[in-house]
Amino acid sequence: MNEQLIIQGLQAIVGASGVVQAEFDMQAHLVDWRKRHHGQALCVVFPASTQHVSAVVRFCAEHDLRIFPQGGNTSVCGGSVPTEDGRNVVLNLARMNAIVSVNAADNSMTVEAGCILANIHDAAAAEDKLFPLSFGAEGSCQIGGCIATNAGGVNVIRYGNTRDLILGLEVVLPDGTIWNGLRTLRKNNSGYDLKHLFIGSEGTLGIVTGATLKLYPQPKAMVTAMLAVPDIHAAVAQGLTLQQAFPGSLIALEFISGSEYEIVLKHAPTVKRPLTTDPQCVVLIELSAATGTSDQLVDALSDCLEPSIEAGVIEDAVIASSEQQRQDLWLLRHSVTESNVHEGMGITHDIAVPIYRIPDFVDQAGAALAEHYPEARPVIVGHMGDGNLHYIAMFPHAAWADVADKKAFQHALSCRLYDIAAALDGTFSAEHGIGSLHVDEMGLYKPRAELQLMQGIKALLDPANRFNPGRVLPGTNSSL
Amino acid sequence: MNEQLIIQGLQAIVGASGVVQAEFDMQAHLVDWRKRHHGQALCVVFPASTQHVSAVVRFCAEHDLRIFPQGGNTSVCGGSVPTEDGRNVVLNLARMNAIVSVNAADNSMTVEAGCILANIHDAAAAEDKLFPLSFGAEGSCQIGGCIATNAGGVNVIRYGNTRDLILGLEVVLPDGTIWNGLRTLRKNNSGYDLKHLFIGSEGTLGIVTGATLKLYPQPKAMVTAMLAVPDIHAAVAQGLTLQQAFPGSLIALEFISGSEYEIVLKHAPTVKRPLTTDPQCVVLIELSAATGTSDQLVDALSDCLEPSIEAGVIEDAVIASSEQQRQDLWLLRHSVTESNVHEGMGITHDIAVPIYRIPDFVDQAGAALAEHYPEARPVIVGHMGDGNLHYIAMFPHAAWADVADKKAFQHALSCRLYDIAAALDGTFSAEHGIGSLHVDEMGLYKPRAELQLMQGIKALLDPANRFNPGRVLPGTNSSL
Known part of the structure; x- marks a missing residue:
């Protein structure tokens, strides 16, 4: 079936306005938001109902088309854009927004x-x-x-x-x-x-x-606080104390390295400097409660932190006493990604290890960078409470420009860090997923029995390899 | 291979003491604890390591033996004993207790x-x-x-x-x-x-x-309370209030019908009568907290209950003020199963519905019993906070003795109640599982697409249908 008949067939299912095929209109759906992953497709289809989705899938099966489901296209792993080859249809769910x-x-x-x-x-x-x-x-x-x-x-x-x-x-x-x-x-x-x-x-x-x-x-009380501590060991120790003290109330426990903190303050003009010192490490805490007042939470948090403050382990602390202050603290945290883009070329690793092994990971990864990549600076931000760090090897733009084979360079660097995570019972992908970016790591780091089970399930449900081929599992990008 | 060689082969893997084949010794592993389900096996194998388990499984695959994994044999659905036919090996994990x-x-x-x-x-x-x-x-x-x-x-x-x-x-x-x-x-x-x-x-x-x-x-503070309320509507309304008020602290929210309460007090001699009234419905509550004192929890709970007490919706309430009182309240709850056995023949249904639909279920199920089974009395105990009721149609022993085809009678009764649960977006098996008891209901109540997916996964992982055949999925009890 030629391309025009395919478009007509899909339009018959979802309506004329539900199929986009002009190069210009498709563009936003074929490139990820960071412009790192590109693909192509015959068209982008916008079903308006589950019945539409089912009919589109059956139509694609009849006509040997591959389907790339797409949501908001916010993947950071090349998971939300199609491949560059193959007879591809992007299926975007945006119209099904009820x-x-x-x-x-x-x-x-x-x-x-x-x-x-x-x-x-x-x-x-x-x-x-x-x-x-x-x-x-x-x-x-x-x-x-x-x-x-x-x-x-x-x-x-x-x-x-x-x-x-x-x-x-x-x-x-x-x-x-x-x-x-x-x-x-x-x-x-x-x-x-x-x-x-x-x-x-x-x-x-x-x-x-x-x-x-x-x-x-909805929580009725909330408190947000930022602490300066001397190193990752102190940060994790404080985190463990908070987890033990507030198991039902601690809703966020974030880590920001001093390097990351300075990068944000350098590049994000609306972010205020919350701490009076220049911290080596920053811990961002949020507690909430369904009953009581925010003041009571502030008191409980202060009591918990007091011994560390008196011992000098917490070098500085700010507790947000208004919603505006709370938002200011979070703005710093959420300004990380954009600020890093301005700073240099950051190679990000979304690793997780058991929380008590975070200091080991940071120490070992830092030593590996210092030894093998002295131009790179470790920049770290992450969800410490989950053992999940976004560990960034930050290269100055000039140094990165000098790298000849960037892909091989990046792969070698990443595997060095993933090896460290793996040796600490960790993972190379904590929350961002696999997409197309980490398919090779699946082959390298997953136990064989596990990979075979996954491949068996994929073959059982999708024997034609029609749904998102080339993503998640190695060996699934054979074009239809 | 004859039976003796099979035993020898298994002994070679797990040691002589790890294989039990004497009829008397096997008995505890071939019948469930309520003596409702019986099976047979060539032997019971007790592996001491994961390597043992793997070797036993390979051995059974070579010799066309079916494997019935067994833990403490506490299933109430016939899930932990083998079938009555087939070349069966029970694999009990008791030795692997490190x-x-x-x-x-x-x-x-x-x-x-x-x-x-x-x-x-x-x-x-x-x-x-x-x-x-x-x-x-x-x-x-x-x-x-x-x-x-x-x-x-x-x-x-x-x-x-x-x-x-x-x-x-x-x-x-x-x-x-x-x-x-x-x-x-x-x-x-x-x-x-x-x-x-x-x-x-x-x-x-x-x-x-x-x-x-x-x-x-470990929680540092705890409070347990028992309330008497006039009906299931009041019980659920009170439960929803507590869930909204104590989302991180409410750790148990149990329901006991007045009929169940009286049965326990009649048959369990060590249980004390906690309430001064004869309740229509009982709600058992437990709150815990990682910080603060139990007295603070008592105060918070009292504040939450006060409006309902003043309005007369809560007719009686007891708050445990010592660990002994707390254990007394739970003893009543945990004496339910044994007391019911003394009371009569109880046909239990482990249903769940969305919590706000519990009153509808209880009303409709009660009406169905009254209309079609006037000899049966509804006796209810369950995890109200999860929408999960153990709904028991309690027949006097004498009335039950008069039932001719007990299996058909029970099936018809149960399906009447499961139909009500299904119409309220509920399930026929909330927490007890399927085992061998509810395999027919799987065929009756699960959507076809779902059942096919499950059967596909079973065939993918266990194509010889060797692991626990005849359990969970319809059509899997073909003897090897």
């Missing part, structure tokens, strides 16, 4: 997959509820993408990853079957729990079209 | 699958930590069985089901492959999350041999 229902008594919400995460926050807040998934891209990412990638973020320490916030799913399978698993049950031991197979599978096993989400009461 | 390590800083513990749940509690407590999974059988059930069945219990409302407490697994697959997924990472988005496939699969996809568990700080 908040279907919010049930306050059930602490649940049902949404279509194309809902923007921030809109879900607002819909929950309107019922005095909290949907706690939160991270930088929340203003543009779609919940379907969050589910497909099991997104993490800043509140995982208290509320878990996306996986932990999903009660039920609706999924379209590679043969076009619609599985309606939209349930809000807290307990349901009737057979294998299929939703967990699709969550985090990055669109390679099915297309998430809808979800039932877990809601929480 | 607490491998407890890491307080990491809030994690690594255990072998045969560890008794209560021993895990103790090992955690020794490090001032909590492993929160808790239910009646905790003194004899093995953690491997908890994982295989995704056990629930009384603290799910705060800490989740077993699934939510597992960081990593070690599993032996049907081909003998050992998958070592023993990790303690809180974030690890590197491919499909395979552990969730095995959790709750009831030993049909793999044999859990080890696990890494999530620990929590």
Whole structure:
């Protein structure tokens, strides 16, 4: 079937306006937001219903087309744009953006997959509820993408990853079957729990079209604080103390290296300098409570920190006493990515290790950089409470320009750091997923038995390798 | 190969004392604890290591033997004893009972699958930590069985089901492959999350041999209370208020019908009558906190309950002010199962519906019993906070003796109640699993797409249908 007939066939399913094929209009869907990954496609399809998705999938199966599901296109791993080869269709869920229902008594919400995460926050807040998934891209990412990638973020320490916030799913399978698993049950031991197979599978096993989400009461009290400590050992020790003291209340426990802190203050003009000292390491803390007052939380936090302050381990501390101060502290944290772009060429590693091994990782990674890449500076930001660091080898632009084979250089550097993480029982991909960027690492670092199981499941559900080929699993980019 | 050679082959793997074949010695492993399900086997094998398990599995594959993994044999669904036909080997994990390590800083513990749940509690407590999974059988059930069945219990409302407490697994697959997924990472988005496939699969996809568990700080303050309310509507309304008020602190929210309350007081001589009235409905509450005092919790709970007490909705309330009083309240709750056995023939239904629909379920189920089974009395106990009721149609022994075809009678009654649960977006099996008892319901109540996916996964992992045949999925009891 020629290209024009394919377009017509897809238009017959989703309507003429639901198929985009002009080069210019497709552009935003073929390149990731950081402009690092490029792909091509015959068209971008915008289904308006689950039935549309199913019909498009069946149509693509009949006509040997590959399908690349896409949400807000905020992947940092090349997971949300198609490959450069093959007969590709991008399937973007943006039109399926209805908040279907919010049930306050059930602490649940049902949404279509194309809902923007921030809109879900607002819909929950309107019922005095909290949907706690939160991270930088929340203003543009779609919940379907969050589910497909099991997104993490800043509140995982208290509320878990996306996986932990999903009660039920609706999924379209590679043969076009619609599985309606939209349930809000807290307990349901009737057979294998299929939703967990699709969550985090990055669109390679099915297309998430809808979800039932877990809601929480809105916290009534909150306190945010920033601490300066001399080194990563002190930062982790303080973090462990806080985790032990506030298991139900500690909702964020972030780490920012002194280098990162200075980069943000240098490049982000709206960020205020919160600490009076020049910190070696910064810890950002947030506590919340469903009852009591923020003042009570401030008191409890102060009591917990006091011994370390008196011992001089905490060199400086600021506790936000107003919502504005709170937002100022978070603005510093959320200005990291953009500031780093201005600073130089940062090679980012989204590693996780057990929390108590973070100091070992930072020490060993720092030594490796100093020995093998003296031009690079370690810049670190991350979700310390989850053992998850975004560890960045920051090269001055000039030094990076001198590197001949950039891809090989980057791969060698990254593997050095991933080896350190692996030796500390860690992972090379904590929350950003695999996409196309880390497929090689899957082959290098995953146990063989595990990889074979994954490949078997992929072949079972998608024997034609039609959904997101070339992503997640090695050996799946054979063009149809 | 004849039976004696099979025994010798298995003895060569696990040692002579690791194979039990005498009828008398096998008996405890071929019948469930309530003596409702019977099976037979060539022998019961007790491996002492993961390597043993793998070798036994390979041996059974070579010699066309079916394997029935067994933990503490505390299933209430016939999930832990073998079938009555077939060349069966029971594989009991009791010897693999080592607490491998407890890491307080990491809030994690690594255990072998045969560890008794209560021993895990103790090992955690020794490090001032909590492993929160808790239910009646905790003194004899093995953690491997908890994982295989995704056990629930009384603290799910705060800490989740077993699934939510597992960081990593070690599993032996049907081909003998050992998958070592023993990790303690809180974030690890590197491919499909395979552990969730095995959790709750009831030993049909793999044999859990080890696990890494999530620990929590031990609560420092606790309060337990029992309320009398006039009906299920008032009970659920009070429950929703408590959930909204204490999202991080409410760790148990149990419901006991007046009929159940009286049955316990009639048959359990050590249980004290906690309430001064004869309640229509009883709500059992437990709150805990990592900081503060129990007195503060008592005050907070009293404040929350006060409006309902003043309005007369709460007709009576007792708040445990000592550990002894607390244990007395829980003794009433935990004496339910044994007391019911004395009372009559109880047909139990482990249903769940969204919490706000519990009153609808109770009303409709009560009406159905009154209309079709006037001899039966509704007796209800359950985990109200999870929407999970154990709804019991209690027949006097004499009336039950008059029923001709008991199996058909029971099936018709149960389906009437499951239909009501299903129409309220509920499930016929909330926390007890499927075992052999509910295989028919899987065929009746699960969507076809879901059942096909499960059957595909079973065929992929266990093409010879060797692991726990006849359990969970319809059509899997073809004898080897």
